[in-house]
Amino acid sequence: MPKPERQVLVCVNSRPPGNPKGSCGEKGGQALFDRLRGLLKDRGLDRRVMVNRTYCLKHCSRGPVVAVQPDNVWYAGVAEADLPEICAHLEGGAPVERLLMPDIPWE
Amino acid sequence: MPKPERQVLVCVNSRPPGNPKGSCGEKGGQALFDRLRGLLKDRGLDRRVMVNRTYCLKHCSRGPVVAVQPDNVWYAGVAEADLPEICAHLEGGAPVERLLMPDIPWE
Numbered sequence: 001m002p003k004p005e006r007q008v009l010v011c012v013n014s015r016p017p018g019n020p021k022g023s024c025g026e027k028g029g030q031a032l033f034d035r036l037r038g039l040l041k042d043r044g045l046d047r048r049v050m051v052n053r054t055y056c057l058k059h060c061s062r063g064p065v066v067a068v069q070p071d072n073v074w075y076a077g078v079a080e081a082d083l084p085e086i087c088a089h090l091e092g093g094a095p096v097e098r099l100l101m102p103d104i105p106w107e
Numbered sequence: 108m109p110k111p112e113r114q115v116l117v118c119v120n121s122r123p124p125g126n127p128k129g130s131c132g133e134k135g136g137q138a139l140f141d142r143l144r145g146l147l148k149d150r151g152l153d154r155r156v157m158v159n160r161t162y163c164l165k166h167c168s169r170g171p172v173v174a175v176q177p178d179n180v181w182y183a184g185v186a187e188a189d190l191p192e193i194c195a196h197l198e199g200g201a202p203v204e205r206l207l208m209p210d211i212p213w214e
Contacts, residue, residue: 003213007176009116009161050213053162054116069114070177106110106157 004050006090009067010036011057024063028080029053032064035080039087049090058106065101074101111157113197116174117143118164131170135187136160139171142187146194156197165213172208181208 010033014025023029033053040046057065062076066086073095075086085096117140121132130136140160147153164172169183173193180202182193192203 003179003181003210007174007179009159012162050165052116052164055119055160055162057159058157067114070179072110072114072177074110103110 002047004048006049006071007069008036008049008051008086008090009054009057009069010051011055011063011065012053013056013060015060021060022063023060024057024065027063029064032066032078032080032083036083036086039083040090043087043091045087045090059101062101068095071095075099076101109154111155113156113178114176115143115156115158115193115197116161116164116176117158118162118170118172119160120163120167122167128167129170130167131164131172134170136171139173139185139187139190143190143193146190147197150194150198152194152197166208169208175202178202182206183208 010029011024012029012033013023015021015023037051040049040051057067059065064078066075066078078099082099089095117136118131119136119140120130122128122130143158147156147158164174166172166183171185173182173185185206189206196202
């Protein structure tokens, strides 16, 4: 692929079960990553958009957290069912307002 | 911290010893992450710049790989000694030309 136009970061960080913060790993971060990669391929976006797994992106209690760069757009509580809308953003549409990380202090 | 102005991604992905690609984890990715966090704090940049560890960012043979967003600037073969120059970029300076990922096909 050429240098990616966009980079999507999917937190897959795991904390031990019972941790009060929870973690994106516990909430399905890896499955989200796998599904997003598949969708990008299906839509021919995989040569324009890079998707990477990360360790903690903060906001653990609002996971799974997904960040889109260079947009600096942060999504909270993303479910697999939300991914087609996020793909529309990645295809050049507007960010998905209802999934935006609330404007709370960053941990 | 408020929403970060910049996000620095440091690959710490490890492959088994002897893997022909090598890995950023093997080449000191974690130490780089730790040192960068310290430098950002020392310079009062830790409230403006977020630094995160990632799994594979590609270009394993040219690791450790560091990406700066939303600049979409990618650095290859970063050593701890290079971090002050990268901090100058993060403070608003120009990207560090000599560390830029060469324009080769993205894996």
